[in-house]
Amino acid sequence: MxxxxxxxxxxxxxxxxxxxxxxxxxxxxxxxxxxxxxxxxxxxxxxxxxxxxxxxxxxxxxxxxxxAPTFGYVVGAEVGETRVRVELFDLAMKVLATAVYPIETAKPAPELAVKYVLQGLNAVIGEVGISPGQVLGMGVAVAGVVEGPADAIVHAQTLGWDAVPVGAMLAAGTDIPIQVDNGANTLGQAEMWFGAGRGATDAVVALVGSGVGAALVTGGSSYRGTRSSAGEWGHTTIVYGGRKCRCGAEGCLEAYVGAEGVLERFQLANGGQPAPGGDEEAAFIGLLDSVGTSEVAAKVVEDTIGYLGAGFANLVNLFNPERIVLGGWSGLLLGERYLLQLREAVGKHALRQPYAQVSIELCELGRDAVAMGAATLPVLRLLREGGATPREPGLVARTR
Missing domain, CATH: 1.10.10.10 (Winged helix-like DNA-binding domain superfamily/Winged helix DNA-binding domain)
Structure with missing residues (x-):
């Protein structure tokens, strides 16, 4: 008690x-x-x-x-599809150090991702000059279904990860307590605590990047489903018999609004010519910038807003949320330019009454909020334990 x-x-x-x-x-x-x-x-x-x-x-x-902001420190890591980002925070969630490692392959091996996370952990701790014993824990956000939390097992079909023991692989490389969760869930927690979801009790926080996911919040609590796979909104069917998704199914929402799918649709419609730019993010920005001069780009972006609006309408009709928050790097790039059109698209597909009860907002914490959300995992554990952090001299005791 x-x-x-x-x-x-x-x-x-x-x-x-x-x-x-x-x-x-x-x-x-x-x-x-x-x-x-x-x-x-x-x-x-x-x-x-x-x-x-x-x-x-x-x-x-x-x-x-x-x-007290300096009672301890927490680390958040995002294992994305184009990079691994690791950040060190104090308990006021102020970023103290950041390490970023580009990923050159579309389907990185789990060993490479784990290597970069641990390398980043050591880098940010060393940059600030604190000891590992001052770190309360590290949260790691990944794509796919995460079973755990102890020795988390990750199933990420889009990456080719099948029952990968990511938690154990990370724990073998550090004495700092590790927690692993889905990236959409960590983004959702960050936005519900500090951002656009604050004050809402029934909300959906959508992550739209290379892939697509969502965090579901009902009655103020995260809804995870029977085995923590709830929120795979990107793999709901938006077009029967439609485009092949990276997960292997046809017609998934992700194949139409995820950055990779959007760029593929543009290239197909543009006679095989890709959007201008180098990496995926630069190409996506190049596509948006060319809307005014390219009818093909304008049509692809218009369709993308329509597909995303229909996807949001499904959330409105199914869950009756009071708020939907759009985040993720490509989601924000779209939302910053087309939020009004997106809201209109949702209204065309949603039932009138639940649509009248929902607000659709942009993530307030920026494109890199997934790592911040991951860092809230050890903070949440600290709060649940009432501030108890049993320690050996110079070492945070493992509580996993």
Whole structure:
């Protein structure tokens, strides 16, 4: 019970702080004595610190509390299809160091991805000059279905990964606790905590990059399904008998709105000539930039907005969310230019009543929010454990 109450207090401070003891009592429904005792423990342990004060009605100023940013550090890694990105954060989620490793092959071997993640982990820790014992944990975001969390097994058909023990492979290379999750889920958690999803209880956070996925939030909690594979929205069928998807099926949404599929559709319609640019991201930007001068580009982009709108409408009709957040690097590139048209496309396909109840917004945390979301995995564990991080001298104890 005590750890549960510590978790409630710490979570309130982290998610809604800085807060005073009075506000904590009001939010958590714990007695003033319980709040005072638990806050005292957290202050003594250095998990929480004072962050100024505010005037109260007729009494002494109320001291505000926040989670101490340097109590520990967390690392987030994104294993994307074109790069591995690793970032080090303090507990205020301030980026302290970043390492990026390009991936030259369309289907990187798991060993290569693990190598880059561990290399990046050592690089960001070394750049800031902290010890591994100060790192509370590392979250790793990957494509595909993740079974775990202990010794996570990854099934990523689009990458050719079949039951790959990514968790164990990473754990063999470091003493820092590791957690692995799907990239759409980590993006969703970041946006729900800090971004455009904040305050919503029923939401969908869509990740549109090379591939496509979604994080589903219902009643304020992440919906994972029976074995954590819920949210594979990109592999719902949008066109019966349509284009071949990378997963092997036909007509998947990803084959029409994922960056790779969009560029392939353009090249096919453009007589075999690809969009201008080098890598996938540059080519996608080149496609968007040529809309004003190329009828083929304009048609491909128009169709892409239509397909994406239909995909969003399916989410509206199935889940009745109060908010849909569009993220991912190519999703943001599209949304920054065509959000109004996208909303109109959703309205053409969705039922009127649930469509009237949903707002469609852009991710607020930028194109690299997946790594930040991955870093929230060890933060969430810290909050759930009420700030308890048993340590040996100089080492964060493994809690997996």
């Amino acid at each position: 005590r750890r549960s109450n510590r978790s409630v207090i710490l979570t309130s401070i982290y998610r809604d702080g800085p807060l005073s003891r009075y506000e904590l009592g009001h939010q958590t429904s714990l007695s003033a004595a319980s709040v005072s005792n638990l806050v005292g423990e957290l202050l003594d342990e250095g998990v929480v610190e004072e962050a100024g004060s505010v005037e109260s009605d007729g009494g002494r100023p109320r001291v505000l509390l926040r989670v």
